[in-house]
Amino acid sequence: MSAHDKLLGLAARPKVAVHKFSSCDGCQLAFINDAVSLLELSTLVDIVHFAEAGPLDEFAEVDLAIIEGSVNTKHDIHRLEMIREKAKYVLCIGACAITGGIQALRNYQDEKGLLSWQEGVYPQRTDVIIAEDLPTAKPISAYVPVDFEIPGCPITSIQLVSAVRAILFGVEPEKNVDSVCVSCKHAGITCVMVAKGEPCLGPVTANGCEALCPSLGRGCYGCFGASKYANIKALKQQFRDMGLTEQQITHKFQFINSQDAGLQGE
Amino acid sequence: MLYTNDAYTPFEVEVVEFIQEHHDIFTIRLKFTDPAIDSKYFFRPGQFNMIYLYGVGEVAISIVNDRNHQPGRFEHTIQVVGRITKGMAKLKAGDKVGIRGPFGTAWPMEEAKGKDVIIVTGGLGNAPLVAATEEVLKNRKQYGKLRVLHGIRTSDLLIYEDMYTRWNNSPETKVYMATSNAEPVDNGKWTWGKGFVTNFIPELGVDYANSIVMCVGPEPMMIGVAKSFIAAGVKPENVYISLERSMKCAIGHCGHCQLGAQFVCKDGAVYPYPACEELLKVKGL
Amino acid sequence: MSHYYFLPHQRIDDMLSALKSDGYKCVAPRYHDGSIGYDDLNKSSELPWGYHDAQAPGHYEVTKTEHKHAFGFTLPTTSVKPMLFKAKENVWKVARNDEGKLAFEPIVEFEKIAVFGVRPCDLRGIEIQDRVFMENSYNDVRYVKRRENQFLIAMNCTKSHSNCFCTALGDSPFADKGFDLAMTELNDEGFVVEVGSEKGRVLLDTLNLAAASGGQAQAALSRIEAAAEAQTKTLPPIKEVEAKLMANLEHPQWDDIASRCLSCGSCTQVCPTCFCHTERDEPNVLGTETNHTREWDSCFSIDHSYTHGDTYREDTKYRYRQWLTHKFSTWRDQFRTKGCVGCGRCVTWCPVKIDVVDEINAICK
Numbered sequence: 001m002s003a004h005d006k007l008l009g010l011a012a013r014p015k016v017a018v019h020k021f022s023s024c025d026g027c028q029l030a031f032i033n034d035a036v037s038l039l040e041l042s043t044l045v046d047i048v049h050f051a052e053a054g055p056l057d058e059f060a061e062v063d064l065a066i067i068e069g070s071v072n073t074k075h076d077i078h079r080l081e082m083i084r085e086k087a088k089y090v091l092c093i094g095a096c097a098i099t100g101g102i103q104a105l106r107n108y109q110d111e112k113g114l115l116s117w118q119e120g121v122y123p124q125r126t127d128v129i130i131a132e133d134l135p136t137a138k139p140i141s142a143y144v145p146v147d148f149e150i151p152g153c154p155i156t157s158i159q160l161v162s163a164v165r166a167i168l169f170g171v172e173p174e175k176n177v178d179s180v181c182v183s184c185k186h187a188g189i190t191c192v193m194v195a196k197g198e199p200c201l202g203p204v205t206a207n208g209c210e211a212l213c214p215s216l217g218r219g220c221y222g223c224f225g226a227s228k229y230a231n232i233k234a235l236k237q238q239f240r241d242m243g244l245t246e247q248q249i250t251h252k253f254q255f256i257n258s259q260d261a262g263l264q265g266e
Numbered sequence: 267m268l269y270t271n272d273a274y275t276p277f278e279v280e281v282v283e284f285i286q287e288h289h290d291i292f293t294i295r296l297k298f299t300d301p302a303i304d305s306k307y308f309f310r311p312g313q314f315n316m317i318y319l320y321g322v323g324e325v326a327i328s329i330v331n332d333r334n335h336q337p338g339r340f341e342h343t344i345q346v347v348g349r350i351t352k353g354m355a356k357l358k359a360g361d362k363v364g365i366r367g368p369f370g371t372a373w374p375m376e377e378a379k380g381k382d383v384i385i386v387t388g389g390l391g392n393a394p395l396v397a398a399t400e401e402v403l404k405n406r407k408q409y410g411k412l413r414v415l416h417g418i419r420t421s422d423l424l425i426y427e428d429m430y431t432r433w434n435n436s437p438e439t440k441v442y443m444a445t446s447n448a449e450p451v452d453n454g455k456w457t458w459g460k461g462f463v464t465n466f467i468p469e470l471g472v473d474y475a476n477s478i479v480m481c482v483g484p485e486p487m488m489i490g491v492a493k494s495f496i497a498a499g500v501k502p503e504n505v506y507i508s509l510e511r512s513m514k515c516a517i518g519h520c521g522h523c524q525l526g527a528q529f530v531c532k533d534g535a536v537y538p539y540p541a542c543e544e545l546l547k548v549k550g551l
Numbered sequence: 552m553s554h555y556y557f558l559p560h561q562r563i564d565d566m567l568s569a570l571k572s573d574g575y576k577c578v579a580p581r582y583h584d585g586s587i588g589y590d591d592l593n594k595s596s597e598l599p600w601g602y603h604d605a606q607a608p609g610h611y612e613v614t615k616t617e618h619k620h621a622f623g624f625t626l627p628t629t630s631v632k633p634m635l636f637k638a639k640e641n642v643w644k645v646a647r648n649d650e651g652k653l654a655f656e657p658i659v660e661f662e663k664i665a666v667f668g669v670r671p672c673d674l675r676g677i678e679i680q681d682r683v684f685m686e687n688s689y690n691d692v693r694y695v696k697r698r699e700n701q702f703l704i705a706m707n708c709t710k711s712h713s714n715c716f717c718t719a720l721g722d723s724p725f726a727d728k729g730f731d732l733a734m735t736e737l738n739d740e741g742f743v744v745e746v747g748s749e750k751g752r753v754l755l756d757t758l759n760l761a762a763a764s765g766g767q768a769q770a771a772l773s774r775i776e777a778a779a780e781a782q783t784k785t786l787p788p789i790k791e792v793e794a795k796l797m798a799n800l801e802h803p804q805w806d807d808i809a810s811r812c813l814s815c816g817s818c819t820q821v822c823p824t825c826f827c828h829t830e831r832d833e834p835n836v837l838g839t840e841t842n843h844t845r846e847w848d849s850c851f852s853i854d855h856s857y858t859h860g861d862t863y864r865e866d867t868k869y870r871y872r873q874w875l876t877h878k879f880s881t882w883r884d885q886f887r888t889k890g891c892v893g894c895g896r897c898v899t900w901c902p903v904k905i906d907v908v909d910e911i912n913a914i915c916k
Contacts, residue, residue, distance in 0.1 A: 008356065040836040165834050169321045171353040174831070177853045178816065181902070185820030186638035186847060190586040190628055193902045195611045203815035203902050217584070228853040229814035229867060237811075238903045272657040273689040274845070275643040299652075320647055321834040321841045347860045362653045364645070512858045514830045517689035520848070521827030522855055524877065526797070527884035532688055548800050550869030 007170045009088065014063035014168070017049035019083055021069025021076055022103055022137065026154035027094035028052050028068055034157035041161070044168060063088045064167060067140050070096040070103055073132045077143055084144040091163065091173075095153040097140045099225060100259045102153075104137040107259065111135070139259070148173050152208055153223035153256045159208055176208035177228035180220050183211040192219055199239050201252060204230035204263065221255060226262025233265045273517045276318045276364025277303050282339065284358050287425040290346040291390060292355055293330070296365065297338050304338050310372030311397035312508060312536040316516045317342060317354070318364030325350045326513040326531070328394035329368060333429065335400075343393040343425070369516040371536040373398040373480050374506055381504070382410035382472035386463055386491050388417040388483025392426060394508050394535075395482055403436050410477075412439040413470045415463040417483065421451040431455045442466045464494040474499035480536075482508045489546055492539045505539040526551055555763035555771075556755060558734065559741035560621070563595035567667070569757050575665035575702055578634065580627040585613055588628040592667060599624060606712035606895065609904035619739045625712040626670045626894060630823030631677055634664055635697045636684060639846040642693065642830070646840045658842075659693050665702035668734075671726040672717050672892040674705055676823025678729050682886040683826045702750060705730035709774040714895030716784035716908050722893060724778045735771035743771040784908045787915050789889055793880040795915040800872065804913045809868035811903055816849035818897035818905075819874060824882075824890050829854060850874050879911060 018028060031038050032053060047053070048060045058079075065087035071077060084090060095101045106117060114135065122129045140146055150159050150173065163173035180202035184191065192198040192214050200219030202211070206227045213220050226232075232253070239249045253263050283295040298304040309315075309329045316324045325348075332339035346355045357363065375398065383402050385395050402409045414433055418424055424443070434441040434456040441456035444465065450458040459465055477500050481491045488507040496502050511523035511530040523530035526545045534542075545551055558566065567577050579592035582599040592598070598621035605612045606625065616623065646654045669677075677698075684694035708715075708724030717724055726733040731751035734742035743763045746752045763771075786792055819825045829848040834841040848855060850873045856863040864870045882890030891907075898906045 007352075037836045044837070161836055162833070165321070165836060165838065168838060169353060169834070170356050171319075171322050172349050174349070178849070179813070181813075181815040181817045182820055182847075182849065182852070185817060188588060188629060188633065188638070190584070190588070191611075191817065191900055191902065194609055194900055195585055200902070203813040203817070227815075229851070229870075231813045231867065234811050234813050234903055238813075272643070272659070272692045274691070274843075275655050275657040276645075278653045278655065320645065320653060321832050321838060323832050324830065345859075348857075360651070362647075362651050364653060364655060510858055511863075512854070512856055514828065514848075518687055519683060519689070519691060519826060520829065521825075521850070522829075522848070524873070524881070526876075527881035529885070550864050550866060550872070551800070 007089070007167060007172070010167070010170060011063050014045050015048050015060065016045045016064045016066065016164075017058070017060060017062045017083070017087070018047070018052070018066045019049070019058070019068065020051065021067065021080070021097070021140070022072040023069030023094065023096040023101065024154075025052060025068070027097075027152070030093070030155050030157045030160045034161060037157060037161045041164060045164070059083070059086055061086050064091060064164075065089070066091045066093055067097050068093050070100045070137045070139055071143055072103065072134055072137045074134060075132060076134075080140065080143050089147040089167070090140070090144065091148040091150065091167070092140050092146050093150045093152075093155050093160065095151065095223060095225065095256050098149050098151055099257045100137045100139050102256050104259045105254060107136045108254065151176065151206055151224045156209065176206045176224060178207050179203050179227040179230075180205045180207045180209070180211050180214070180224075183207040183209070184214050187211055187215060189214050192217060197242065199242055199244055199252060201235070204232055204235050222253070222263065223256050225257045225260045230262050232263060236266065273366065274515070276316065276324070276366045278362050279365045281357050281359055281361045281363065287343060288423060290355075291343065291425055292346075293341050293343045294354070294357055294363075295332065295339055295341050296363070298365070299362070307368075309340065309368035309397075311375060311401050312373035312394060313368035313370050314394075314516070314535060315342065315365050315367030316369070316513070318366070319350055319353050319357075320363065322353045323350050324364070324366070324514070325354075326369075326516055328508070328535075329397065330393050331397040331400050343390065345390050366516065369531055371534055373536055374478065375401050377504075378402070378478040379408045380410065380476075382413070382477040384413045384415065384470065384472065384477055384479045384495070386415045386479060386481040386483070386495075388463070388487045389419075390425075391482030391484075392416050395480055396426070396429065398480055399433060403433070403439070406437060410438070411472050412436070413472060414439070414441045415444070415466055416441070417444045417446060417463040417487070419447040420445055421448075421453075427453070427455075440470075442470075462490070464491060467494060467498050475501070477504065479505045481506065485509070485546060492543070502540045503538050506536055507539055507542070508535045509537060509542065510535065554745065555768045556744040556760040557741060557763040557767055558744050558758070558760055560595070560619070562741070562758070562760075563598070563621075565758055566754075567592065567595065569754055570665040570702060573663075573754070575663045577665045577667055579667035580622075580624070582613065586611065586628050587613060587624050589631070589634070589666070595621070604712060606714050606899045608714065608898050608906045609901055611899050620736055622668060622706050622736045623710065625708065625710050625715065626673065628896075629821070630673045630894065630896070631666055631669055632680065632823050634666065635677065635694055635701070636680060636826065639844055640693070641842040642845045643843045644840060645843065647838070657692070659696060661693065661696040661700055663700045663702070664697075665704065667704045668706040669703055669730070670706060670708060670894070671724050672722070672894040673823055674703065674726055674729045675722065675892040676894070677703070679824045679886065679888055679890065679892070680826060682888060702754075703730045703732075705733035705747070707733060707735040707771070707775045708778040709736060711778045711781040712895065712899075713783065714898040714906070715782050715893065716786070716895060717893030718779050718782045719784050719786040719908065720789055720889060720891060720893045723775070725775045735775060737767060737770055737774070740767075743767050786908060786911060789879075792911055792915055793883050796876045796880040796911070799914050800876070802914050804910065805868040805872050808871050808905065808910055809866065811905060812867050812871050813903055814851050814867045814870060815902065816851035817900050817902060818907075819849035819851060820847060821896040821900045822878075823892060823894060823896070824878070825849070827855065850877070875907065875910065878907075
C-alpha cells in the first residue's frame with residue numbers, strides 16, 4: 001500500500017481495537033486517564049476490543065488496531081500476525097511497541113545470562129517459560145508492517161487523542177522529532193544540565209512529554225526515543241566532560257529505548 | 267491586499283470541482299463563499315496562496331487561473347507529497363477549505379511585452395505558469411511569439427492536455443513536449459521530443475536577444491534551462507525562475523523559506539535568475 | 552529640574568503601585584530554584600536582592616550574597632521575547648458545522664505589562680523583533696497590541712558575565728533608546744532614573760522623585776562603563792563579520808562545529824531575536840473546532856527546511872551555518888540591522904559549550 005493510499009479506505013465510523021503485548025499497560029492508560037476524550041471518541045468510533053476497558057473481541061475485523069507492548073514469546077508472534085491480518089491499519093503506541101522497551105535490555109544477555117534471568121523471575125516451572133520465550137524482546141515492526149507510531153514511555157493522552165483524531169481526518173498522525181530542549185525552552189524551564197550539572201538525554205531525545213523530568217529538576221531519561229538529528233557522540237563526550245564513567249554513560253543509553261537505532265553511537 | 271487586520275487567519279472557500287489529473291496529482295477549483303472577499307481578491311500570475319485543510323494545516327501552492335475563465339474562480343493543482351496534501355487528495359466538490367493570499371512576486375508580464383515569451387516547465391512546474399501563459403494569450407498582440415516547453419518523465423504523466431492543445435492552436439504559439447525517461451507516445455497534437463526541453467532551443471524560431479524566459483521545475487533543471495537559454499542569447503536578466511521552499515506563514519515571519527537573505531515567500535517566489543544564481547550554487551543554504 | 556532622578560530602594564513599591572493603578576501587570580527578574588527569570592512582581596521584596604550569577608559556556612550559577620542590591624546579577628535566563636512573541640499560542644480558531652461550513656476567528660490576546668528591569672541587550676532584542684513583526688510588509692496584530700500595551704523600565708548593566716559580548720558588536724550595556732524609563736542601580740541606595748518617553752515621564756511625575764545628585768549620576772555612568780570594560784570577548788568589526796561569513800560558506804570550521812553540535816536548538820530558543828516559528832492545528836476530539844497554533848521553531852528542527860519531500864539542510868553543518876550566517880550576516884539585508892545583541896545566552900545555554908564568538912573568530916580570521 002503506497003503512502004498516498006493510506007487512510008483512503010477508512011470507514012465513516014471506524015472499528016478500533018486496543019491490544020496489549022509485553023508492557024506495563026501505562027500507554028493504554030493514556031486512553032483511560034482522559035475519560036472525557038475517550039467518551040467523545042466512542043461517539044465517533046466503535047471500540048470492539050479493549051481488554052483494560054471492557055470489550056473483548058480480539059480477532060475482530062477492524063479499521064485500526066492500536067498496539068501496546070513488545071514481542072517476547074512465540075505465542076505473541078502468532079497473535080500479532082492474526083491482529084495484523086484483521087486490521088486495515090496498525091498504530092503502535094509507546095516505547096515497548098516501537099523499540100522493544102525496557103524489557104529489551106535482555107537482548108544484551110547471552111543464553112546463560114538469559115537463563116539466570118528466567119530462573120530468577122520465574123523460579124517455578126521455568127521450563128514453560130523457556131519453551132515459549134524468544135531470545136529477544138523486539139518491537140512490533142520486527143514482525144509485521146506498522147502504519148503509524150506514537151513514541152513515549154508512557155505516551156500521553158494528548159498524543160493518543162490527536163493521533164486518532166488525525167486518522168479520523170484521513171491524515172497521518174504528526175511526529176515529534178525535535179529535541180526535548182525545545183520543549184524545555186518553550187516552557188521556560190531552566191536547563192538542568194547547564195544550571196544543575198544533571199546529565200540529561202534531552203538534547204538527543206524526541207519531545208512530546210512537555211519536558212516532564214527537567215520540569216522537576218531531573219535529567220531526561222530518553223523515554224520518547226531519539227530526536228531526528230540526535231548527535232550521540234557529542235552528548236557522550238559531554239557526559240565524559242561532566243565526569244561520568246563509561247559504564248554510567250552506557251547505562252544512560254541502555255534504558256527505556258536501548259534498541260532505538262537513533263540512540264546508538266560512540 | 268486582503269489583510270488589513272490579521273494576515274494569519276484564512277478565509278473560507280468552497281471546492282466547486284475536484285479534478286483528478288493523475289494518480290497523485292489533482293486540481294481543486296475554488297470560490298470564496300463571501301462575495302465581499304471575492305470582490306477584493308486579485309492575484310497576479312506566479313503568486314501563490316496558503317491553502318488550509320480543516321484540522322490539519324496549511325500548504326503554499328501556486329495559483330492557476332480558472333480553466334473555464336469563469337469570474338470568481340481560481341484553481342490549485344496539487345501533487346500528493348506530504349501529510350497535508352495527502353489529506354487534500356480526499357477533498358470533493360462542496361467541501362470547504364481556507365485560503366490566505368495571494369502572496370509573493372509575480373511573473374514579469376509587463377517586462378515581457380514586445381518580447382518573444384518562452385515558457386519552460388518540468389513536471390508539475392507547469393501549474394505556476396498556466397496563468398502567465400493565459401495572460402499572454404489574453405493580450406496576444408502585446409507580446410511576440412509564445413513558445414511553451416514542457417518536460418515530463420514519460421508521456422503518461424502529462425496533465426493539462428486540453429490546455430496544451432488549445433495553446434498550440436493559438437496564434438503565434440507553439441507547444442513542445444519532451445520526455446526524459448522513455449520515448450514519447452506522440453498524440454499528434456504538438457511537437458514531441460526525447461531528452462531535455464533545452465534540445466528544442468535551435469528550432470524555436472524566436473529572437474533570443476529579445477526573448478523572456480519563465481521557468482519552473484526542479485532546481486537543477488531551472489539552472490540548466492537558464493544556462494542554456496543565456497548561452498543561446500537570452501539576456502540573463504530576462505530569465506525568470508520560481509523557487510519553492512518550506513513556508514508556514516507566507517508573510518516573512520516564520521523564517522522557514524529563507525535562502526540566504528531572501529524570504530522566498532515575499533522576495534520571491536519568482537526571481538530574475540541573476541538574483542538567485544549564486545545562492546542556488548551553495549549546497550544546504 | 553535635572554535630567555536624572557533618583558528612586559531610593561524604599562520607593563520601588565511606589566513605582567509598582569503607580570504602574571498597577573495604570574492597569575499594568577508588573578513583571579521583573581526573580582529568583583526561583585537556582586535561576587533568575589522573569590515572573591510576576593507584586594512587591595519589591597520579591598526582587599532578587601543580593602543574588603549574583605556566574606555564566607560561562609555551558610555553565611550558569613546563582614549565588615546569594617549579603618549585598619543590598621536587587622540587580623547585582625547580569626541578565627535573566629530568558630529575554631522579554633516570550634511576553635511579545637509567545638513560545639506557543641493560538642493565533643486563530645475555526646469551527647466546522649454539520650454542513651462543513653468553516654467559521655474562522657482570529658485570536659488576539661494581550662494585556663498591559665510593565666517590565667521592570669530590562670537589560671539594554673534585551674531592549675535591542677525588542678527593537679530587532681519590532682522590525683519582523685511590527686515594521687514589516689505584514690504585521691502580526693498580536694505582537695503590535697502587546698507592544699502598544701507594554702511599559703519598559705530598562706536597567707543599565709553594572710556587571711557583565713563572561714559570555715556577554717555586546718561591546719564586541721559595537722553596542723554598550725547602556726540603554727540609549729527604546730524604553731519608557733531607564734534606571735541604573737547604585738549599591739545599597741537606589742536607582743538613577745532617566746525618562747525615555749511621554750508615558751515614562753507621566754509615570755515619573757506621579758512619584759515626585761528628587762533629582763539625582765551630580766555625584767549619583769556620575770556614579771551611575773561609571774558603573775555602566777565598568778560593566779562594559781569587564782567584557783573580554785572581541786570580534787572583528789560587524790561589517791567584516793557579515794561579509795566574511797557569507798564568503799566562507801564552505802569553511803572547514805562548519806564541519807568541526809557539526810561534530811560538536813547536538814542540533815538540539817537550545818541556542819535558537821533562548822535567543823532574544825530568533826523569530827522562526829511553525830504553525831500547527833490542534834483539533835478537539837469531536838472534530839468540530841480546531842485551534843491553529845503558532846509555536847517557536849528553530850533552524851535546527853527537522854521541519855524547518857522540509858520542502859516538497861526534501862530537506863534542504865539535512866546535515867547539522869548546514870543547520871548551524873544557517874543559524875550563524877542568518878544571525879550575523881543575512882539579517883542585515885533582511886532588516887537593516889544586525890541580528891545579535893550580544894547577550895551571550897546561546898553560549899551559556901549550549902549544553903556542549905559552543906561559543907558563537909569563538910566560532911565566528913575561527914571562520915573570520
